[in-house]
């Protein structure tokens with residue numbers, strides 16, 4: 001028996017993942033699918049409910065994304081959020097027009113507690129609004145169940161057809177009771193039984209892995225990051241004795257290779273450490289384009305796995321499977337599901353077409369990061385490993401702007417190690433991710449009585465919960481200047497470092513990594 005499923009139909013809204021995660025936090029499986037998913041496919045998936053996401057468009061504009069209006073006649077409860085509520089109203093004969101007063105941010109509203117969406121909640125609520133259009137006439141059969149000062153239809157309901165809409169975003173933290181509203185929709189309207197939990201997920205994944213690989217041995221690309229580590233632990237449990245975890249060293253931070261090796265000693269898997277620094281350096285010589293760097297690194301990783309697999313094959317017979325710790329956001333960010341391809345995350349976008357492995361084992365590709373961590377805890381991986389800050393697959397190569405050289409690698413590693421050391425001592429709230437970047441700019445500095453023309457290092461530190469958005473860490477100036485002084489004074493490789501800058505750009509508009 002599969003889990004009950006809620007479909008999240010995507011109309012281009014930035015919060016689609018958040019919606020899917022909230023549903024899962026309520027113990028109901030969710031999947032994100034394109035907004036124009038054909039009705040037959042929806043029927044085949046047999047969801048207990050459908051949520052329509054927000055989106056940047058106006059429903060009345062030519063070319064705006066639409067859904068088949070028959071979606072609302074399937075008898076499946078639907079919750080439309082922001083663009084989703086407008087699409088629902090517009091598709092069913094209501095009218096949507098520009099707001100006289102647009103609403104942005106936390107907005108007080110009066111909700112109708114007798115409506116299932118607001119059961120158990122007070123009538124005074126706060127909702128995060130972000131809209132320039134709104135429903136001006138309701139479609140037949142709908143009533144308003146919440147309003148703000150400027151929005152008469154902040155939430156709507158068609159009781160007979162079990163259709164709901166909210167102009168505000170219940171999925172974000174700025175709607176304080178939003179999760180309760182989603183919970184109400186799932187349990188009071190869709191008939192959710194709460195059958196999605198990590199214990200069952202683990203069991204299901206173990207069975208899937210066993211039936212996919214049978215008695216074959218599997219090669220896993222282990223980076224030492226959370227995803228590939230959890231993947232390794234899961235595979236080791238599913239197919240003990242059949243897993244060969246290949247740790248490709250060469251683009252890690254200072255001392256990181258040894259730390260990863262230590263973490264995987266005495267575990268039930270075959271840990272193979274390959275020092276590939278020279279291999280990467282020669283393949284990346286002269287390459288400056290970030291996407292090309294990622295692709296080359298991705299390809300080289302697979303070539304290394306293939307080389308190792310050839311050796312393993314002689315002992316263990318055919319090895320056709322490559323396992324990797326791809327997770328759901330990687331799949332979404334790499335252009336699946338119609339999202340824009342922001343960066344090729346090498347473990348998804350960059351696999352070479354002529355790869356010798358014929359099968360991929362990616363047991364985590366349906367899970368969000370917090371779920372992967374929960375699974376890791378369940379599999380008794382050490383805390384330090386599970387809570388480790390994320391590290392990009394292409395390693396420090398994407399933190400060295402432009403061409404990669406041995407000298408630049410060393411400069412970056414030293415500067416980054418100093419920053420890490422200082423952050424460790426820092427008493428304030430620690431960043432969720434932080435690192436040094438070696439820019440491709442040189443700048444003039446004064447060393448003793450001499451002018452030096454040397455490297456500029458940038459520091460990046462981010463607060464984020466989902467790594468999809470984030471804000472820079474407002475470190476005290478005293479802290480930043482200590483780090484800067486240490487880096488300029490202590491990094492002595494090549495021409496050293498003459499200047500340190502701090503990146504204060506949020507995501508969006510910038511990404512977290514520089515390349």
Ligand code: XMP
Pocket residue numbers: 294342343344345346347390391392393394433467468507510511512513514
């Ligand atoms: P961006 O730079 O896109 O990064 O804001 C979001 C998060 O993803 C990590 N990242 C990567 N992880 N392969 C990975 O496995 C990659 O190519 C890659 N690029 C970025 C990044 O460190 C941040 O946590």
